[in-house]
Amino acid sequence: MMKSRLTIFDEPMLYTEGLSKLLTQSNLFSTVDLCNSYEALQENLQDQSPEFLMISSNMLRLTDLYKNVEKITTENKNIKIIIIGNNYDIMDIRKLFNKGIKSYLDKNSRYDEFLKSIQALLSNEIYICDHAKEKMINFLNTDEKKQRFHMQDPLTKRELEILKLICDGLSSKDISERLFISINTVETHRKRILLKLNVKNSVGVVKYAIENHIID
Incomplete structure (x- = not known):
């Protein structure tokens, strides 16, 4: 099976270089490119679009993240975007998936969850980290209770x-x-x-x- 290319858009370099070496040793990817500026990312995508792109919330504000995810997925149909979010709200995560991401991890996600997300994406599935899933379940349960007990127009x-x-x-x-x-x-x-x-x-x-x- 042919190995995929991964681009990491994140900082600081000390962390990204360490992650790059770890992933290269794992034999999951043929190459792991590091970009620590938006200009470097654009150049990387134009040069030879990777199959996987990991974007950290360190690099872009949420509104810019929405725009760029949409732009990248429009221009690169086969790219699979993984977002490392900063404890984003459920509605924000949902919007990111609507814009075209394939995996969402929180900053507190562990390395084994990252590997799980890669395996899911290789199988053409989407992946949401356990922490975000738990928030989603709590949100749905709370929302259901609100609907059940707080009618805007109570019965006479x-x-x-x-x-x-x-x-x-x-x-x-x-x-x-x-x-x-x-x-x-x-x-x-x-x-x-x-x-x-x-x-x-x-x-x-x-x-x-x-x-x-x-x-x-």
């Missing part, structure tokens, strides 16, 4: 009453007779409840009620 007393009757399996006709209101009024309340809870049907209403301990 009447809507809550109708919700409980829906959960008891009553039809619109049954509810109208129980509450002495027209079927049309019940249907209007039903539609508002579905809209507020962001669910499609009575099953979703029951699920919401159970999860939020409105019913047992």
Whole structure:
């Protein structure tokens, strides 16, 4: 199997030179080029575009990183970009992947995680370090709780009453007779409840009620 070329865009040189020697000894890459300025990186990419490019957050501000990742991936279709981020926010990481990166590692990622990311990229997969994955899971869980417990438009007393009757399996006709209101009024309340809870049907209403301990 033909070995790939790697370009590292990072500083200081003491660290990058050490990493370069380590990677060359690992026999993963045929060559490891070091760039510690944007001009040197541009020259490197124009000369002979590497298969792998590792960019450190030391070198570019996040807004510049977005622009450059997009530019590099547009001009070099086969390049696989690895970002070494500075504890970036989940939304920022997501945007970087949308711009075209293939791997995200945090500054606290270890060498073995870097090797895992290379193996993933060689298999045409993407890679996100464990630390960022954990943040993503926490973000999704928190976001779900926010959606569940903080409705922008809370249910009225009447809507809550109708919700409980829906959960008891009553039809619109049954509810109208129980509450002495027209079927049309019940249907209007039903539609508002579905809209507020962001669910499609009575099953979703029951699920919401159970999860939020409105019913047992």
